Amino acid sequence: TPTSVTILPSGRSFPATGKDSILNEALAAGIPFPHSCTVGTCGTCKSRLISGKVREITDAAIALSSQELKDRYILPCQSLARGAVELDVADLADMPDHPLVHTDGEMVGKRGLTHDILEVTVRVDEPFEYSAGQYAELTVDGLSGPRSYSFATGAADRPKDEFTFFVRRTPGGEFTEWLFAEDRTGTRLGVVGPFGNLWLRPSAVPVLCVAGGSGLAPIKSILEAARDDDVRRDFVFVFGARSTRDLYCLEESAALAGSWGTSYTFVPALSEEAPDSGWSGARGMVTDVLAGLPTELLTSCDAYVCGPPAMVDAVEQQLRALRPEGNFFHADRFLDKK
Ligand code: FES
Known part of the structure; x- marks a missing residue:
């Protein structure tokens, strides 16, 4: 019963x-x-x-x-x-209370961000609300299963009926090979959302954001929302990529500092950049960058982490080694979408 x-x-x-x-x-x-x-x-x-x-x-x-x-x-x-x-x-x-919406939409725009990441814009028939950090499931007729993609903007003035997503090409993956093969603008697709637990919890402690690859989408979204909501907390944002050709949204990420009420530090770090390339920023894995941050920050922050599972796990291990207890770690593990 x-x-x-x-x-x-x-x-x-x-x-x-x-x-x-x-x-x-x-x-x-x-x-x-x-x-x-x-x-x-x-x-x-x-x-x-x-x-x-x-x-x-x-x-x-x-x-x-x-x-x-x-x-x-x-x-x-x-x-x-x-x-x-x-x-x-x-x-x-404290969780955002947005009703789950099942609707249809149309791909209305695309823009190359790197050699293997596309920004895709989808206009939905039924507009809906989400919280920055959340994601939607997209389904294209004729292709298997829904794919999950995080909303890539959290700006307060974002349109309610147009969503942007960052899609990384997975070699051999059905959905992304289809998407990258030709211009798919005009394609209809199913959209269900919002889902996800990667929203900014209210608190006063510093925020540590870590993103890798297309995991930038929900983190960028959270940062934009925090800026527009005038969240008065210190933010450190570490963005990990392989080499300069994998970097994107650098100006947007750095420019957030200009409108921030408190302190905002942005550190892009490259793990496979040639030594003589002229890159003057940080080198190494995101965990190397974190190791150089003040222990006081690492043991007091709330962490929001998104990227490949191996990266997310490494960051979680590193932070939990310093602080085994507590509900401070919030993550989305981005699996390559076949
Ligand atoms: Fe229940 Fe992972 S969702 S243990």
Whole structure:
């Protein structure tokens, strides 16, 4: 018999049949429940069971500590509701509350950003709101599955019916090879959104942003929104790329400093740039750049990180080595889209 799951402290609730995971039932009801892997390994969906019973699909012990298990934490992506359930999902209290919209749209523009990254503009039939850092799923008829792309702008004056995305070419990937093969302007596509947990949590501590490759999109979006919302916090933004030909939006990223109320530091870093190329900026991996930042910053900041999984994992390890506890690390792992 269908019952419901109630989320505290917000008190929002949604119907639960117990036939699908609590996470999926929340998402189906349009609730932006925090999640990432959906298979019980990342711990992002972790919530405390206040009352009621759940049945585990897989053993939650992989992603939860023994203390968390004792404290009745569960993984909603791996739990079925058994009757009415109350869950404490602290992160959801401040979470942006945008209804999930399913609409269609049309590619109305494209611009090359680097040799393998395109900016694509999509005009949607039904305009919708998102928070900077979130993403949408795009589906093109005739191509398999939806692809997730982050909204690449967070400026307050952005159009509500036109979204830009940064798409990196994946050699051999069905979607991106199709997109890069010829001018696809005018193509119709399905758009569902917004999704995602990479929005700027309210706080006063410094913000560390780290982006790699096309992971720049949500970070740029968060920075633009912070500028336009006049967020009074110190920001450090480290952007990692291979060589100068992989750099883009450099002027936009640097120019943010001019309109910032507090301190804003932008560090582009190249990992494979030829020694004699004349590049005078930072060299090395983003983790090398972070190692040179004040420990005080690394142990007090909130971190927002987006890029290839190996980069995100390396940054998480580096920060957690300094600070094992705390909900300060927010990330989106960009998998190459086939
Ligand atoms: Fe990763 Fe549930 S979403 S553990």
